[in-house]
Amino acid sequence: MADAAVAPTIAATMTPSAAVYCGALSASSFLSLPYHLPLHVSQNECRCSFRNLSLAHHLSLPLLVSIRTHSTTALNKLESTEYGVEYTKWSKQLDDAAQMGGLHSGPPGFEFIKFPSTFITETLPQDICLSQDGLRVAYDVTFQYQVLEENLLPVILKYRDFNKWTQVVSMAGASAVQHSCSEFNISNFQNQRGIIQTRMEENLRWKLEGDENTNDPGVYALVVSLQLQNVDLPSQYSEAVAQKQAAAEDIALSRNQRLQEITKATTLLLSANQEASKINNTAYVNSEVILTEAMLKAEETLHAFQNEADVLVSAKDSYNLTTDGVLAFMANRLYAEVPKLKVSAGEPARLSRKDEL
Numbered sequence: 001m002a003d004a005a006v007a008p009t010i011a012a013t014m015t016p017s018a019a020v021y022c023g024a025l026s027a028s029s030f031l032s033l034p035y036h037l038p039l040h041v042s043q044n045e046c047r048c049s050f051r052n053l054s055l056a057h058h059l060s061l062p063l064l065v066s067i068r069t070h071s072t073t074a075l076n077k078l079e080s081t082e083y084g085v086e087y088t089k090w091s092k093q094l095d096d097a098a099q100m101g102g103l104h105s106g107p108p109g110f111e112f113i114k115f116p117s118t119f120i121t122e123t124l125p126q127d128i129c130l131s132q133d134g135l136r137v138a139y140d141v142t143f144q145y146q147v148l149e150e151n152l153l154p155v156i157l158k159y160r161d162f163n164k165w166t167q168v169v170s171m172a173g174a175s176a177v178q179h180s181c182s183e184f185n186i187s188n189f190q191n192q193r194g195i196i197q198t199r200m201e202e203n204l205r206w207k208l209e210g211d212e213n214t215n216d217p218g219v220y221a222l223v224v225s226l227q228l229q230n231v232d233l234p235s236q237y238s239e240a241v242a243q244k245q246a247a248a249e250d251i252a253l254s255r256n257q258r259l260q261e262i263t264k265a266t267t268l269l270l271s272a273n274q275e276a277s278k279i280n281n282t283a284y285v286n287s288e289v290i291l292t293e294a295m296l297k298a299e300e301t302l303h304a305f306q307n308e309a310d311v312l313v314s315a316k317d318s319y320n321l322t323t324d325g326v327l328a329f330m331a332n333r334l335y336a337e338v339p340k341l342k343v344s345a346g347e348p349a350r351l352s353r354k355d356e357l
Contacts, residue, residue, distance in 0.1 A: 074108050084112030085152050098152045115152060115162050119144045119224055122166070124174055129181030137189055138232035141177050143204060144224035145169060151220040159219075168219050169208060176203040189231050190241070197228040 078084045080101035087094050088110040123142045131137055147155060159165040180200040188196060204226055210218030316326050335341060
């Protein structure tokens with residue numbers, strides 16, 4: 001109960017920060033220890049009442065040390081998914097090392113400037129960029145990044161806290177996306193979205209992580225990945241593309257129809273050629289047959305006439321016939337071979353030559 005009685009007396013008319021130091025001064029005075037007040041605590045503020053001086057003499061040394069220790073330290077907690085750099089607002093001092101999750105002690109009035117140790121997802125507001133050929137493209141982009149423990153101190157020195165740093169990261173990400181859009185034509189956004197997303201991620205790394213060749217640290221952020229979630233092309237361009245595709249389909253259809261008609265015509269031509277060839281072959285064969293038959297018939301006729309001529313010559317020679325006698329011989333043979341013969345002859349035809357035999 002003794003320490004409870006001393007504390008209200010010490011801090012009766014002082015600010016909380018002055019009460020801490022004056023409380024330490026009172027306890028030190030009891031032990032005859034030297035103590036120097038900080039600049040922000042005046043002697044006038046230390047209106048400490050020593051009415052309970054006799055009671056304080058009965059306090060043990062361990063209790064006084066405990067009072068002094070607790071009055072000059074404070075506790076702060078970091079979550080397991082947080083980094084923290086200790087900052088004391090009274091002395092304006094920033095620690096040079098980051099702390100991990102857990103309960104940490106420090107001087108009075110200290111606090112942690114906190115940053116997440118896990119991945120941070122940034123969804124850029126839907127915006128419009130210009131393609132290389134000057135057309136407006138609306139996009140939705142999300143990316144993930146992380147701050148490394150060794151980069152916490154330069155981040156705090158340059159951007160002060162997490163909120164201001166994330167604003168800079170977001171603006172750098174938007175700049176990287178805008179720059180990437182300007183490297184591609186509007187048609188590439190239809191058939192090369194994967195390539196565009198990769199290029200956006202490369203530019204984002206350059207903006208956030210910096211460039212070792214130029215000693216540019218960027219904004220001290222480590223890029224994890226980037227997703228190009230959506231791309232909206234201008235309506236006029238979409239309509240023009242649709243019309244072009246429809247025209248291309250009509251052209252392709254016409255070409256297919258042309259090929260079909262050419263195929264039909266070629267088929268008919270081949271059929272006609274085959275039919276003509278068939279007719280020509282048939283005519284040729286028939287003509288060859290007729291010619292062969294005519295030649296055989298001619299040969300037969302010639303052979304018959306030759307035999308007849310041989311017979312007549314033989315008869316003429318054998319019977320010493322004159323020309324009229326030969327004619328009479330032929331007439332007799334004709335009468336003998338034909339049972340009923342009718343002959344019509346004009347004047348002055350001579351039908352009978354029997355006297356010549």
